[in-house]
Amino acid sequence: MSNLLQTTIKIRVRFSEVDSINMVWHGNYVQYLEDAREAFGHQYGMEYMHIFNSGYLAPVADIHLQYKSTASIDDELVVVITYRPTRGAKLVFDYEIRKTSDNTLVMVAETTQLFVTRNGEFEVSEPPFLTEWKKKCNV
Amino acid sequence: MSNLLQTTIKIRVRFSEVDSINMVWHGNYVQYLEDAREAFGHQYGMEYMHIFNSGYLAPVADIHLQYKSTASIDDELVVVITYRPTRGAKLVFDYEIRKTSDNTLVMVAETTQLFVTRNGEFEVSEPPFLTEWKKKCNV
Amino acid sequence: MSNLLQTTIKIRVRFSEVDSINMVWHGNYVQYLEDAREAFGHQYGMEYMHIFNSGYLAPVADIHLQYKSTASIDDELVVVITYRPTRGAKLVFDYEIRKTSDNTLVMVAETTQLFVTRNGEFEVSEPPFLTEWKKKCNV
Amino acid sequence: MSNLLQTTIKIRVRFSEVDSINMVWHGNYVQYLEDAREAFGHQYGMEYMHIFNSGYLAPVADIHLQYKSTASIDDELVVVITYRPTRGAKLVFDYEIRKTSDNTLVMVAETTQLFVTRNGEFEVSEPPFLTEWKKKCNV
Secondary structure, three states, X not given: OOOOOEEEEEEEOOHHHXXXXXXXXXOHHHHHHHHHHHHHHHHHOOOHHHHHHOOEEOOEEEEEEEEOOOOOOOOEEEEEEEEOOOXXXXXXXXXXXXXXXXXXXXXXXXXXXXXXXXXXXXOOOOOHHHHHHHHHHOO | OOOOOEEEEEEEOOHHHEOOOXXXXXXXXXXXXXXXXXXXXXXXXXXXXXXXXXXXXXXXXXXXXXEOOOOOOXXXXXXXXXXXXXXOOEEEEEEXXXXXXXXXXXXXXXXXXXXXXXXXXXXXXXXXXXXXXXXXXXX | OOOOOEEEEEEXXXXXXXXXXXXXXXXXXXXXXXXXXXXXXXXXXXXXXXXXHOOEEOOEEEEEEEEOOOOOOOOEEXXXXXXXXXXXXXXXXXXXXEEOOOOOEEEEEEEEEEOEEOOOOEOOOOOHHHHHHHHHHOO | OOOOOEEEEEEEOOHHHEOOOOOEOOOHHHHHXXXXXHHHHHHHOOOHHHHHHXXXXXXXXXXXXXXXXXXXXXXXXXXXXXXXXXOOOEEEEEEEEEEOOOOOEXXXXXXXXXXXXOOOOEOOOOOHHHHHHHHHHOO
């Protein structure tokens, strides 16, 4: 059985992130997800620089955001990012965003990243550094 | 048969929209889609202020982006937004983004907007102004 | 003699904030300063909602940024915001941004905010809530 | 006497650029200025890629924004950027932003850019490509 790799971050909604109808502008959530992904990377050794130094970039190839409720200025949000075990040359994450105050579900999302070599070519088979990481993390 | 409602806009990638690996940062595409939606609204009379003055807000409830190729600084992009005929209290749009230079497909996306009254309640049945608009546009 | 009102925040540079030449895009510093101002407001009771509930908005009327050195991905920055005692209907803050790692000075900045009533008119004399706050803080 | 080098661009305020008090968020003007600078560069042959291919980067070292009036959603703004003749290794621009509708002055600003070699060192004397450009433009 594989481990559950999960990271949790807290975000306080900024004044500038709220739009004219007092809700977080929907595009800003993409940044919240990236913040969670970066925190996950730092925790589990899969950060941007590690991928880069292994010879790869990992651009987001697919992102699906489902907005369940709104958030506004000074709300504190909790973003939970979970690694979804998959085969092949990709990284898939699931996300859940809730308000700290009352646990309201604000968003459910998922992202898929593919691997590109530094020459800009898509990697079709699983990169060695990823295989190694999966083994180490038991996922 | 219903009309095809479609708007096309051009976008020149800005210096600040490109990230450290010389690609448009993936979150910026959400703005490009909104730019297309605003242009569509202006063309077909479904702009933000018209919705607002009809007593509603139309927050994005679902957004799905599929990245097919990268774009970089000074690339000119063409965003085509197409209204997808649907029943009920929602607006669904499909998007396609291509490079002007060689027609490369950069992104395929879709968004779904729901309607919220000014009291912040979700509208479950089709708002009258939307019914009227669909009739007028034959969609 | 007046008190020194000062707040310090830490910021980790995000991947998306770095531009194609691997430096924080210069416009993003405006956000860092606002982050510091919000932290200051929370610490000393001069936050956005307090100003708003007192009947005012406090838009930035002047901002001057001097870039002394660059910062890049994953750098940790320390932003120090200091209240500058002034008379009349305004708020003036000085800022200094340094790298945590080696204390390099990255930026020196200042902002001036004026007060606008909810009817959108500029307030020329010191708002009562500001007089009270200055007294309480001894500034 | 030197030529007056000036470029004018139009900007329509986007929904996402307006904050919760219905004004363009003050940080967004930094982008408007960069948009004007990019248009100036394309018109007069001083664009980012020309500077880069000449062996330099031209980071913004100083930016001073004075907000004179507010702008809101769907306002059309006119940004006028003017090259300020100066000696030495820098580029200085003055900006004026007005509303198209009634010519209201929204902002006055200036930026100073310095030159950095690709090795990351500040250039203290005027780069040859800049001398040549000044001659060609008679500024």
